[in-house]
Amino acid sequence: MRKFSFVIVAGGSGSRMGGQRKQFLPLGGRSLWRWSADRAASLAGAGIGEIVLVLPRGEVLPQPWDENTSVPLRIAEGGLSRADSVLSGLLAASFEYVMVHDAARPFAGEALLRRLMEATSETVGAVPVLPVADALKRVDGKQVSTVDRDGLFITQTPQAFHRTSLMKVLRDCVSLVKDEAEAWLAAGMELCCVEGERLNFKVTWQDDLRMARALAEREESSQRTGLGYDVHRLVPDRPLILGGVRIEESPLGLLGHSDADLLAHAVADALLGAAGLPDIGNLFPASDPTYRGADSMELLREVVRRVTREGWRVSWVDAVIQAQVPRLNAFLPEMKKRLSAILNPNGQNCVNLKAKSAEGTGDEGRGASMTCWAAATLCRAYAEGPDNLSPHGMNKEENS
Numbered sequence: 350m351r352k353f354s355f356v357i358v359a360g361g362s363g364s365r366m367g368g369q370r371k372q373f374l375p376l377g378g379r380s381l382w383r384w385s386a387d388r389a390a391s392l393a394g395a396g397i398g399e400i401v402l403v404l405p406r407g408e409v410l411p412q413p414w415d416e417n418t419s420v421p422l423r424i425a426e427g428g429l430s431r432a433d434s435v436l437s438g439l440l441a442a443s444f445e446y447v448m449v450h451d452a453a454r455p456f457a458g459e460a461l462l463r464r465l466m467e468a469t470s471e472t473v474g475a476v477p478v479l480p481v482a483d484a485l486k487r488v489d490g491k492q493v494s495t496v497d498r499d500g501l502f503i504t505q506t507p508q509a510f511h512r513t514s515l516m517k518v519l520r521d522c523v524s525l526v527k528d529e530a531e532a533w534l535a536a537g538m539e540l541c542c543v544e545g546e547r548l549n550f551k552v553t554w555q556d557d558l559r560m561a562r563a564l565a566e567r568e569e570s571s572q573r574t575g576l577g578y579d580v581h582r583l584v585p586d587r588p589l590i591l592g593g594v595r596i597e598e599s600p601l602g603l604l605g606h607s608d609a610d611l612l613a614h615a616v617a618d619a620l621l622g623a624a625g626l627p628d629i630g631n632l633f634p635a636s637d638p639t640y641r642g643a644d645s646m647e648l649l650r651e652v653v654r655r656v657t658r659e660g661w662r663v664s665w666v667d668a669v670i671q672a673q674v675p676r677l678n679a680f681l682p683e684m685k686k687r688l689s690a691i692l693n694p695n696g697q698n699c700v701n702l703k704a705k706s707a708e709g710t711g712d713e714g715r716g717a718s719m720t721c722w723a724a725a726t727l728c729r730a731y732a733e734g735p736d737n738l739s740p741h742g743m744n745k746e747e748n749s
């Protein structure tokens with residue numbers, strides 16, 4: 350089997366976008382460049398032996414690469430022009446063949462990569478192309494003329510070549526080529542076109558990023574649900590605190606190591622469950638004196654911090670409290686308000702609460718305990734990330 354190095358060119362300096370580098374923007378739970386890297390790694394069995402990531406000079410790997418992945422990742426330092434950056438990547442590569450790919454194209458499909466590998470030989474390079482679908486105009490000031498689109502194709506990446514042949518071609522080329530295929534053709538080499546993919550578009554404009562995020566949302570699990578449950582005994586001489594609200598009227602309160610706010614506990618466990626994190630019993634153990642009499646709403650705040658750190662935001666929480674006494678309905682709006690203030694920094698309500706009597710059954714029905722169930726829905730938080738390609742969304746980035 351012929352082996353390929355997959356070279357991802359992420360060396361753009363973002364100089365025309367006030368230094369912002371789109372290759373590192375968040376897309377789903379990953380950086381933009383990472384989508385191509387993961388795709389390449391998934392083809393380890395089909396001939397991709399390594400990934401070479403060409404980073405801007407002085408940049409370090411922005412997201413760690415799992416060393417257990419079947420395909421190793423090497424880093425190369427980008428140059429001033431695209432050709433220099435690619436050459437640097439080719440030097441760091443070690444296999445006989447290469448695919449050179451723009452970091453800004455996150456959705457190159459597996460089938461496309463396979464087509465390219467098949468079409469490449471020692472003397473023939475392979476590029477994905479697509480027929481131009483739109484009518485074309487040349488606009489020169491006020492002069493507008495029609496360009497015949499017949500026979501015109503757009504070119505995508507990855508582009509596949511014999512590695513040392515491409516190195517020779519790039520060393521000899523004028524440095525301002527737009528892609529490797531241009532240099533390859535200029536050197537009189539043979540090029541084979543394979544069918545590209547419409548979804549393999551390049552994230553260049555602000556709208557491209559929006560489109561990419563909409564697609565990423567579908568590809569990644571962008572929502573998760575968690576379930577939380579808690580029960581505490583109702584005893585005399587304890588305050589009753591639910592959702593941070595102290596219910597003075599109640600002669601009974603909940604027994605526990607902390608303030609025993611079982612609503613806050615159930616909601617916290619629902620959030621942690623959705624984020625795939627350990628429950629509050631693990632995070633704030635009852636054996637730890639720090640949490641004696643702790644304000645559970647502060648514990649909830651810490652839970653939200655942890656969930657946020659995992660790249661999630663709280664979309665919705667629904668909870669039901671089962672209690673025979675006291676009647677809780679009058680206090681629910683204030684509980685909702687306090688929970689929402691912690692769960693959603695935008696202040697928008699994201700909580701629904703219900704109180705149910707136990708119909709006289711069980712411990713709850715005798716007023717000996719209280720129970721709470723909560724369900725939480727989390728969404729990926731990337732939609733609110735630092736995501737502007739440019740202030741006007743019209744500046745095109747250099748492609749080095």
Ligand code: MG
Nearest residue numbers: 579580611614
């Ligand atoms: Mg509890």
